[in-house]
Amino acid sequence: MLRSIRSGGLPYIIPRSEIPIKSAAEIIGKLLLTIVIVIVLLVIVLIAYFVFSGSSLMDLEAAVSDEWSIYAQMIVFTIAAFGMYALFERKRGWPLGFMQKSAALWTVRGMLAGILLMSASAALIWLLGGAEWHWIGFNRTVILSLLDGAVLYAAVAVYEEFFARGYVQGLIRYHYGSITAVVVSSILFALMHGFNPGSFESPLPMVNLWLAGVLLAVSREASGGLWLPIGLHLTWNYFQGYVYGFRVSGTDNVPSVIESTASGPVALSGGSFGVEGSFVTTIITIAGIAAVYAIYNGKKRES
Template sequence: MRFVWQFLAVTAVYALGGGTVSAVEENDWLTLVLGVTVAALAVLVYGWVVRRTEHRPALDVAREGAAARTGRGVLIGGGMFAAVVVTLFLAGYYEVDGLGSVTGALGLFGFMAAVAVTEEVVYRGVLFRFTEERVGTYTAMALTGIVFGLSHLFNEHATLWGGLAIAVEAGFMLAAAYAATRSLWLTIGVHFGWNFAAAGVFSTEVSGSGVSQGLLDASTSGPQLLTGGGFGPEASVYSVGFGALLTLVFLWLARRRGNIVPFGSRRAAGVDSVATLPR
C-alpha cells in the first residue's frame, strides 16, 4: 500500500501538471510560471505522501543541500548534452545559423522543469526505489530504465531505437545516479540540465516531440545513427555512449559508498543502514 498511495499521488501530479503545462505551451511566460509551479508541487506532494505512508521524512528531497545537489546535476546533464552537440558540430552535422528566441528559452525552462521533476519523482522516487527493495539495485535499474525508455515511444516521432537509447542513456544513468547519491535533487538536476540544453539552448528535438526554438537558431543533419534523425540527438550513438559511461561512473560511486542493494535483501537503501542522508 505504500507503493500504491505514493504512485497514485505522484502520477496524479504528473498527469494533471503535464496536461496543464502542455495546454499553455504557446505562451512562453505562462509556460514558465506554470512549469515551475508544477515542479514545486510535485516535490511537495512526494514529500508529503512519503511522510504519510512511511512515517519518516523524505530524505531524498531534503531541503538541506538541495540547491547544491540540483546545481551539480544541471552541470552534469547540461555538460553531457553539450559534449554530444560539440561532437556533432565537429563532424559537420550540427550547424548554428544565429540567435534564436530568449522568450522561447524561458518557456522551455518552465516546461522542462515540470518534465524533469514529475518524471523523477515517478520513475526514480517511487518506481525505482520500491523495485530496488524487492529485486536489488541492478535489476531495478534495468527494469525501470526499460520502462522509462519505452514510455517515450508514445511521442510523435518516436522510434524503437530511440526508446532503447533513452533507456540506456537516461533510464539506466539516472537510476545509477540515484543509487549513488540517494538524492532526487541530483537526478532532477541531471534530467533538467540535459533536456534544457537540448531544447532551450541548442534547439534540437527532444525525444521525438518536435523541434524547439531555444537560444540558438540551429539545425542538425547527417546519418541517423549519429544525429538521431527525427527523434533528436538522444537517439545518437554518441548520447548512448556518453550515457553508458556516466552510468558506470555512478555505479562505481554507489558501490564505493555501499549503496548497492543486493538481490533479495528486501532492504530500502537510503532509508536505514545504507545512507541516512543523500550525498
C-alpha cells in the same frame, strides 16, 4: 528455502519462490492503481476546464495539447504518486528522496553534469556532420523562449524524477534491491516517452531513453536523494532544446540560441527524435553512467 508464517494461530509454509511473485503482483497493482488515479484526476480537470471556460468537447484536442494541460498532467501525476506513497509506503520507512541534506549542492552538481553530457553529445554530433548549426543569439524571442523553457523543464525534471526515481524506483527497490529497481524503473521511464513522435524511428531512441533512465537512477542511488538526478535532467533537456536547438525526445523545435538542422544518417543525427536518437548519445550516456558509478563506489570505499 521455506518461510514459516502464521494465520489464525497456525503456522504454515510458503516456498520462498512464491514471495517474489507476490511482490511483483503488489508492485504492478500499485502502479496500475496510480495510473487509474491519474486518469480519474485528469478527467475531473478536463470537466472543470470545459465547465468554467465554456468550451465544447470539439475543442478537446486543443485543450489537451495546450500548455496549461501539460502542467496539469505533471501536477496530477505528482499528486497520485504522493498519495499512493502516503497511503501504502510511508509506514514502511523507505524515503522518496526529496528530504536530502545539501540538496542545493546536489542540484548544482547534477546541472553541471547535464550540461557536460549534453554539450559533449551535441558537439560530437555536429563535428561528425550529423547537424548543421546556425547562430541565432539572444534576441527578444530567444530570451523569452529561454525563460519559458527554464520553467517548463524545471517542472518536468521535478515531476518525472519524483514519479520515476522517487516513487517507482523506491517501490521496486524496497522489494527487490537497487539493481532491479534501476533496470525496471528505467524501462518504465523509456515507455513513458514511447508515444513521443519519432520514438520508434530506429531502435536508438528507446535504447537511449532507457540508458538515460539508468543514468538518472544510478544518480539517485549514488547521491541518496532526488536532487542530483533532478539537476541533471533539467539541464540535459534544457541545453538540448533551448541552447543547441535539437528536438527534445521528439518534441517540436523551439526558439533557441543555436538553430540546429539534422543532416547525415539518422543513426548519427538522431533524425526527428533529436540528440537522444543518435549513437553518439548512446556512447556519452554509457560513459556518464560509468563515471557516476565509479564516483559512487569510490565514496563508499572511503566511508
